[in-house]
Amino acid sequence: MYEFIQGKLVEKNPAYAVVEANGIGYLLNISIHTYSQLQEDERCKLYTHLVVREDDMLLYGFAETGERELFRQLISVSGVGVNTARIILSSLSPNEIMAAISGGDAIVLQRIKGIGAKTAQRIIIDLKDKVSRELIPFEKSGFLHNTKKEEALSALIILGFPKMLADKALNKIIESEGTGLTVEQLIKHALKVL
Numbered sequence: 001m002y003e004f005i006q007g008k009l010v011e012k013n014p015a016y017a018v019v020e021a022n023g024i025g026y027l028l029n030i031s032i033h034t035y036s037q038l039q040e041d042e043r044c045k046l047y048t049h050l051v052v053r054e055d056d057m058l059l060y061g062f063a064e065t066g067e068r069e070l071f072r073q074l075i076s077v078s079g080v081g082v083n084t085a086r087i088i089l090s091s092l093s094p095n096e097i098m099a100a101i102s103g104g105d106a107i108v109l110q111r112i113k114g115i116g117a118k119t120a121q122r123i124i125i126d127l128k129d130k131v132s133r134e135l136i137p138f139e140k141s142g143f144l145h146n147t148k149k150e151e152a153l154s155a156l157i158i159l160g161f162p163k164m165l166a167d168k169a170l171n172k173i174i175e176s177e178g179t180g181l182t183v184e185q186l187i188k189h190a191l192k193v194l
Contacts, residue, residue: 006045028061031089037063077126152186169193
């Protein structure tokens, strides 16, 4: 229902953030990873996931679309609810979680509070193929919040290119050309490479 909320960061702590957008304060449950990405008193953009329960509506916020997708994949696993998924994202970085799942490393997942051997195995079995095939890898070289890259990636996906292939091409272009390119230039360079 809500794709993202952009506005002024009014309050933040490791469990939630309050973002004011057009005079309305939205309380978003966040992970430690997202908390570490937010700066004090700044305008921010959090990608959202709405959970509707019989007696409550909860909004979860994520600094990156990749973290939100990983959260959605985790809650699709039987026995992993939204709170468990948030604990997983707070205990390990998204890269570490994806590496543990794709590598079949249940011991790393079992170190997380509330994750037993059976749940760790279930996460690995259910998500191993999805993590390696569908999720966009998290960038390590400083362009986490590159909205130009995100827009270019969306355009390439709409054009029919696989996420992983398009993302790798864009990462290479940004590494070689820098972050000064426009969205159109990124797309044109990527089309030459793909």
